[in-house]
Amino acid sequence: MPHFPSLVSPAELAPHLDDPDVLIVDASVNLTRDGEGQPYRITSGRAGYDAAHIPGAVFADLISVFSDPDGSLMFQLPTIAQFEAAAGALGIRPGVSVVAYVQELPTFAPRLWWLLRYFGFDAVSVLDGGLRAWQAAGLPVTDAVTPPRAPSSFVASPREHLLARREEVERVTQGTHVACLINSLSPAEFRGEGVPADERGGSIPGSVNVPWYANVERESGFYRPATELAEAYARAGVTKDQPVITYCGGGIAASMDAFALSLAGYDNVKVYDGSLAEWVADPSLPLVRVS
Numbered sequence: 001m002p003h004f005p006s007l008v009s010p011a012e013l014a015p016h017l018d019d020p021d022v023l024i025v026d027a028s029v030n031l032t033r034d035g036e037g038q039p040y041r042i043t044s045g046r047a048g049y050d051a052a053h054i055p056g057a058v059f060a061d062l063i064s065v066f067s068d069p070d071g072s073l074m075f076q077l078p079t080i081a082q083f084e085a086a087a088g089a090l091g092i093r094p095g096v097s098v099v100a101y102v103q104e105l106p107t108f109a110p111r112l113w114w115l116l117r118y119f120g121f122d123a124v125s126v127l128d129g130g131l132r133a134w135q136a137a138g139l140p141v142t143d144a145v146t147p148p149r150a151p152s153s154f155v156a157s158p159r160e161h162l163l164a165r166r167e168e169v170e171r172v173t174q175g176t177h178v179a180c181l182i183n184s185l186s187p188a189e190f191r192g193e194g195v196p197a198d199e200r201g202g203s204i205p206g207s208v209n210v211p212w213y214a215n216v217e218r219e220s221g222f223y224r225p226a227t228e229l230a231e232a233y234a235r236a237g238v239t240k241d242q243p244v245i246t247y248c249g250g251g252i253a254a255s256m257d258a259f260a261l262s263l264a265g266y267d268n269v270k271v272y273d274g275s276l277a278e279w280v281a282d283p284s285l286p287l288v289r290v291s
Contacts, residue, residue: 002097004125007223010137013099017055023096024057027112028103048103052141054134058090062108066115075250077273083119084154091149101127107212107252110259114271120157129221164245164270166278173205173286179243181207184253192289200280202287208236212253215260229264240266247272
């Protein structure tokens with residue numbers, strides 16, 4: 001099978017559209033809201049996939065299939081059985097290289113990247129620039145139905161060293177565990193702006209802020225070079241000699257920072273999957289509003 005790097009360019013992927021050992025996956029989810037502090041409207045990217053996708057690509061439902069539909073949190077980590085069923089239904093198996101892409105919002109391709117790696121699958125990459133870059137390169141899209149792959153028996157092997165749970169983050173805030181906490185949301189959200197005074201907003205104490213969108217070029221959507229990413233995280237105070245825990249609202253933007261950190265050479269990074277959705281629900285857990 002092809003051995004792709006973690007970040008794949010459209011030109012690198014294009015020759016493999018007919019390769020049975022390459023599975024291209026559209027992982028798109030749409031998030032919209034009316035204004036700062038307003039709740040997100042979360043909708044599937046399936047309609048966009050049906051209208052135009054990379055030839056041969058399949059669609060992954062990250063809302064209700066690659067998340068726990070019975071969980072108390074949106075995009076909650078699926079159970080082992082749920083993930084095995086979801087991955088197997090797409091035909092993900094040893095010997096296949098997965099390339100995840102999105103139509104617009106870039107955070108969801110790294111979310112699928114992180115999920116697959118957490119459950120023990122390494123041959124997964126992200127398409128740099130997503131569908132927009134693919135089309136800008138003059139490469140084809142189609143609305144034709146992709147024949148389903150033969151289902152596989154995916155066997156998950158969870159890697160707990162990639163996942164931070166609430167108890168570990170609590171120990172960081174209490175000073176009994178050393179880790180760098182990265183808030184992956186916008187600076188305004190990091191400061192706790194746009195949240196009514198009677199609601200809990202802000203960041204976990206001791207956090208630094210590296211917004212997810214700082215990892216990509218604004219116009220092209222391409223990831224910044226690894227050296228630039230490393231310099232940006234270093235400026236934020238993130239060092240390679242201590243563990244790193246990324247978090248956001250619900251584990252999605254945090255996955256993008258985790259992916260960018262891997263590109264920058266950081267190899268001790270966890271995603272706090274529950275993130276602020278879990279943290280703010282417990283009034284005993286501290287939050288700070290940064291001025």
